[in-house]
Amino acid sequence: MIKDSEQNVSPAPPPTSGRAKKTIIFLLPALIALLLLVTPVPEGLSPHAWHFFAIFAAVIVGLIFEPLPGAVIGLTGIVVVAIFNQWLLFSPEQLADPQFKTANQAFKWAVSGFSNSTVWLIFGAFMFAAGYDKTNLGRRLALILVKFLGRRSLTLGYAITFADLLLAPFTPSNTARSGGTIYPIIANLPPLYGSKPNDPSARKIGSYLMWVAITAACITSSMFLSALAPNLLALALVKSVVGIDITWGKWFLAFLPVGILLIVTMPLLAYWLYPPQVKVNEQVPKWAASELKKLGRMSRNEILLLCFVCCALLMWIFAAAWIEPAMAALLVVVLMLWTGVLSWNDITSNKPAWNTFAWFATLVALADGLARVGFIRWLGQEAGLMLTGISPTVATVMLFLAFYLLHYLFASSTAHTTALLPAILTIGAAIPGIDMPIFCLLLVTSLGIMGIITPYGTGPSPIYYGSGYLPTKDYWRLGSIFGVIFLLALLFIGYPWMKMIF
Template identity: 80%
Template sequence: MKEQTLPLPRAGAASAKAGKNRRLLMMALPVIVALLLLLVPVPDGLPPYAWHYFALFVGVIVGLIFEPLPGAVIGMTGVVAIALGSQWLLFSPEQLAAPGFKLASQSFKWAVSGFSNSTVWLIFGAFMFAAGYDKTQFGRRLALILVKYLGRRSLTLGYAITFADLLLAPFTPSNTARSGGTIYPIIANLPPLYGSKPNDPSSRRIGSYLMWVAITAACITSSMFLSALAPNLLALALVKSTVGLNITWGGWFLAFLPVGVLLILTMPLLAYWLYPPEVKINDEVPLWASRELEKLGKLSRHEMLLLGFVCCALIMWIFAAQWIEPAMAALLIVVLMLWTGVLSWGDITGNKAAWNTFVWFATLVALADGLSTTGFIAWLGKEGGTLMSGISPGVATVSLLLAFYLLHYLFASATAHTTALLPAMLTIASTIPGMNMEVFVMLMVTSLGVMGIITPYGTGPSPIYYGSGYLPTKDYWRLGTIFGAIFLAALLLIAYPWMTMMF
């Protein structure tokens, strides 16, 4: 008999099998983490349904970190699972027993509540602004102008983006509007000029660096000015009602000034070192940009219309926020772009990145809101107060700031974070003998902007830059941890001593 030999498995097949196994493990990991937490005994003083909700919430966050499926799928899965099990996960026995309470309708209302959030719609509007910049080539024109004068070095482009945000920040009380409506649509046109494409290995040529600089700049300027972030204004009201302190625009600015100036001047360079672009110097690109600008010629009708619309949006965001919600202002501009032909309805429906981010962030908003609804955040604040009893004011200040900062991992917006945690932190601090409340308050409120850097969902602009395709999930979480630690260290080592001298 002739000896038969079995064919050896190909390396490609083995690699594919290993990749499939790894993906299955990543898909199982969020479920395993949630189940393990569900098996942990419920902490004293916390309703069982709140702990069970927290277990599923952590499972969703683990899924978002490892992303075995798109973030929108993970978010929708979490919302649907909790809504279906809402009798045991979302509502208290008292709510369930209340006359007229309809479990099915209330569960559904909670599941879709994130889709009515104004920040979610503002982010969606920002993507439509970017589409307008792209279709009319106005964004390309602005990008070419930037490249012509500053494009020889990647580092100078990083500083140009940072200073552009710094100039707009004092007058734009929404960092989502500022970043998504003005900064992002322009800089999204820069990477392709260097052959850097989204969701592609070439993204590291320069696109990844520029997008990371932009989101870090947005976070820094949001802390630097009282008027640069909507939750800052909310914090102002909460501080006054909780501890009776008034914060002025100038006092806020001076309190954060040393940290703000230092971070603004060093952040593009830090990003250049820690997340370096492959293209550092290119003498030919600025010359090429000059030739391309000549080819574009004069502003087209659609470009002029878009410029007018963007200026109107900025005016509404800066001066008319009391009369028109920033998200509604953005939607108004989108409608005007549709009526004037700047965008078509096909441009809206075909924008996959916009719809993906819209669903992803809306589900996260609902999930984060559930932590407050179930009473988990209130219990956390109460337990924190118990732990703080009997310690020195200095240790208490640092401990509470660390807790306030790191608990932002549980929130999909600075507004929700401020609403849920700031009053609790202020109440805890006010019970500690010898606590300098002015210093403590300023540390808390000026941290609201910079803490947004730690996650891809931590502040309004985060999903925009994360959804650009230039910042892979693992890079975003890694850089968020590094820069989040740098910003926290700056608050503790520079802002804290400075504020102690001021107040």
């Protein structure tokens, strides 16, 4: 006999539904490619350029839905294009040249991304992050700030913000920086106030701290070129599509007034808009002090790493004319290996670094291929015709708003950058009178702050969203509010500032 309570239990979904969804996601990139390949070639575009775009679009869809790791998706796209080069990569004129060795040229193009300096800079910066983790230097810096600023909830919010700010210039992954270093520390703080996850007590202080942490990660990700991996990809795409170089110092200076304003006011804004119930607590600084005692004095490796990363920062800012930034990063990696800060096993076993290295390299090559086959030039011409008569300022604002708000459709800043940045840059370049250096800076410096708008907008977002301290409705509401604040700050403060100094 079935009990009444059992009669009300909803039937479990059929197990085949989950498998069917996975199958659809797995086949989706191939379906997109086939759909575009059978679509008539647009007027004015070469067939091989359209076919290349079909493969590129399939790769982007694959990166968005990730039926396989990003590196596998990128490598698949490169291999397909290189093997079927006569239909995808080369023009009829190139193929008609008897001196043109298609197989050799296709291979050179396929591996061209692996010689890109930005890709090696990303790899080197991942090694810096490994050094922070292995030596405990990142944890120590965060605890010091908590020790001195953690008595009040508001100053604790500033401590979290400044901890992220200190780590950001040297950590290309905001997931590693915020999710791997900041979050493990602040997750220990709410219980000291009796604030528990998935409980009404979360609002005592836990909700406030988690929101400040994810917001700080987004701000610092825009503030420094080296604070977010897609920033470095964006730099390579800007160079490839419109031929403009953006240095570390220029990026930092362009975002400086917006960054300072947001860093200084954001913990206070969160304190007003999402206030903690507990304002003061004496236990937090004591806890941080006890954790620092457990760490003991700075180790030899911590001191060495601190010196190395400071040297790298100085070279990135002041010595770019004499030493390539990627080479400066590799120099520091070599020094870490020779001094024992990292071992060779630390290098070879760093799966995230190698995974990022592989798919960044393939994406750089694929983005370069769009320009190589003439697709970018055609897109620019078509966009220029559509936007004829629009003033440069209005066009700049319209394209920027579209680029920013379309992030709602992406669960990856990298996929967003790869899919939209080349197209937006091309459209902007086709508009007479638009200030391309300023337009490029406006777009690329928005990549970090736009991550705040959704619970999946940037790497650390799912970590804080899943902490139990940020309910779904609160996250979406606050994401919209802070997303608008960040957007307006960049438009009404950053944009005029960039026009004035550059």
